Amino acid sequence: MIRAIIVAIFLLFFFILSIPLFLIEWIIGKININARHRSTRWIVATAFKLILFVAGVKIEVSGKENIPDEPCLFVGNHNGIFDVFVSYVAIGKVMGFISKKEIKKVPFLHLWMIFVNCLFIDRENIKEGLKTILQAAENIKNGISMFVFPEGTRSKDGKMIPFKEGSMKMAQRSNGIIVPVAITGTAQIFERQFPRMKSGKVTIDFAKPFNMNELPKEEKKFVGAYTQNIIQEMLDKREQV
DSSP: OHHHHHHHHHHHHHHHHTHHHHHHHHHHHHHOHHHHHHHHHHHHHHHHHHHHHHHTEEEEEEOGGGSOSSOOEEEEOOOSTHHHHHHHHHHOSSEEEEEEGGGGGSTTHHHHHHHTTOEEEOTTOHHHHHHHHHHHHHHHHTTOEEEEOTTSSOOSSSSOOOOOGGGGHHHHTTTOEEEEEEEESHHHHTTTTTTSOOOEEEEEEEOOOEEGGGSOHHHHHTHHHHHHHHHHHHHHHHHHO
8 A cells, every 4th residue: 555655646746846847848849849759758757667666566578679660559458557657668769658538637647648649539439539540640650659558448357358440540551560569467566456556577578560561451451350369479478487
């Protein structure tokens, strides 16, 4: 319980003390948007590292050499809120997440998310959801990688929910490069201990990237299922270790 309280206090102070940084980052963005991307990534990544340290989370990364230099779409399974912290720190490049629209209502948090190129999707409104996917594709074209959890929500039992195929269109409409990501151990840190936090090890594995535009027609049609199978294979290998 103490870990959860310390993390909550840290987040509160971070959001309050970072208010002046919003103005500074806004000014930097007006002068050089790429400089703002780098500076906000550093600020948020540093905050995430501190949260992981306080929570007692140790990260084991495998396949980091598979992360391409060019922008891409990272696709991962979703077990807990720490998936975001772990993946952002492990990837270490300018990147935004696709998040549910409800997060936009959270004060301060949504501003930092906007600054680090996160987009908010309305999964119940097809037209608005498509706009978000198109914007994500533009981000990738402009050099900003994106990360999506195609299950749409956190898994309750650790088993993946079928991926939503529409989530993959942002890759199809950009350069087509997808990196499957398998994450384990995050739910044990918080969700399965709620309201407590428990220290532990989290693993994150990156598969070799593939270009969905080069897949056979049938696999290209169901690239969500294709990607999910790759992630499941990585998760299965982790269970055997």
